[in-house]
Amino acid sequence: MFRFYVSVIAVLLIAATVHAAEKSIDGKIKSVDPTKRTISVIDKDNTLDLELSKNTKITAKNKPLNSSSLQAGQDVKLKFHDTLGIVLEIDVLSPVEKKPELVVLNELDTNGEESNPWLSLDGLTIFFTTKEPSQQTRWVWSATRNDAESLFENPKRLIPAMDFTVSDDGLEMILFLNRGLYRTTRSSVEDNFKRPSRITSAVLEGGFLAGPCLSSDGLTLYCDSMRKGFGAQIQFMTRKTKSSNWSKPEPLKLTQIGKMKYPYVSRDGKYLFCTSKDISQGSNIIIHSGKDADGGFHSASILNLNENTVRGIFPRYVETTNELFFAGEPENGNGELKLMVLKNFNPEKVIPEVK
Secondary structure (H helix, E strand, O other): OHHHHHHHHHHHHHHHHHHHHEEEEEEEEEEEEOOOOEEEEEEOOEEEEEEEEEEEEEEEOOEEOOHHHOOOOOEEEEEEEOOOOEEEEEEEOOOOOOOOEEEEOHHHOOOOEEEEEEEOOOOOEEEEEEEOOOOOOOEEEEEEOOOOOOOOEEEEEEEEOOEEEEOOOOOEEEEEEOOEEEEEEOOOOOOOOOOOEEOOOOOEOOEEEEEEEEOOOOOEEEEEEEEOOOEEEEEEEEOOOOOOOOOOOEEOOOOOOOEEEEEEEOOOOOOEEEEEEEOOOEEEEEEEEEEOOOOOEEEEEEOEEOOEEOEOEEEEEEOOOOEEEEEEOOOOOOOOOEEEEEEOOOHHHHOOOOO
16 A cells, blocks of 8 residues: 555656646747758747657647747747757647738740730739740730639730830830830720820930830839940839820939849839849849838849848739749759749748838
């Protein structure tokens, strides 16, 4: 009997010791590495470096998650073994955000090159250019999708052009043709565009304007310029109303990073995206932020994803669907430009230094 009581007491002491070693905290994830099964959590002013085990229970609103769903910045309620440093349970309190994902738009693939994506305000209509090997002329096409998770379908050939931009209502297009900028309109989105007419004020002495981008209100036109002795620059033009004449081009004040081309200003006006062409680095996507009173931007960041620089041209950000479209070369491609999209994209999250 005595031996039985001793055994019971020993078991109770062990259970009490294990229970005493378990601790719970409310903290914020500082970093997590699902591959190495490590996690750092900020508890008030202290940082705890802990280990994830195969038995670590991870949930969010009582729904099970795996360790790959854990992200830096998430608020969590965490139970761990203080002596062993092993996490027992994690309850994710803040929303689980989808990580950025790079997707090639294979449904729009042609026998040749696709480039210059332009998206409607709702992100459900895409305009883009194609150039087949047997053709000398690029054509603008359009296609539509039902929602952000659907494929684009029903491609329709619209009008020949090199570069272009479309107004938010889909009724006006500014085109780059024959080393000049042209304008065309249509009465409704079901109609065809009319024959373009040249914008006479869009002239640079010793150079030309290309890569047009209309602002959301249609009253500012951003372009890149090529002029002897100046290299690539971003220019802008303005008009008082949509039926007014455009002003003469002026240089836009930006932080210079290489030869900047293909500007795109987000519809909320907070960011200017462009491509920086550098012989040694290729075509980097640049995000300008910190808009000044005169319309310029005083900060610039190179877009990186998972510590890798994202390379491409014609970057177009769609706030409505959190997507960044651009033309780039797929890893397993043949060197031709293809349409790509970075889904679950947020400038403030992907580029920490953007403010």
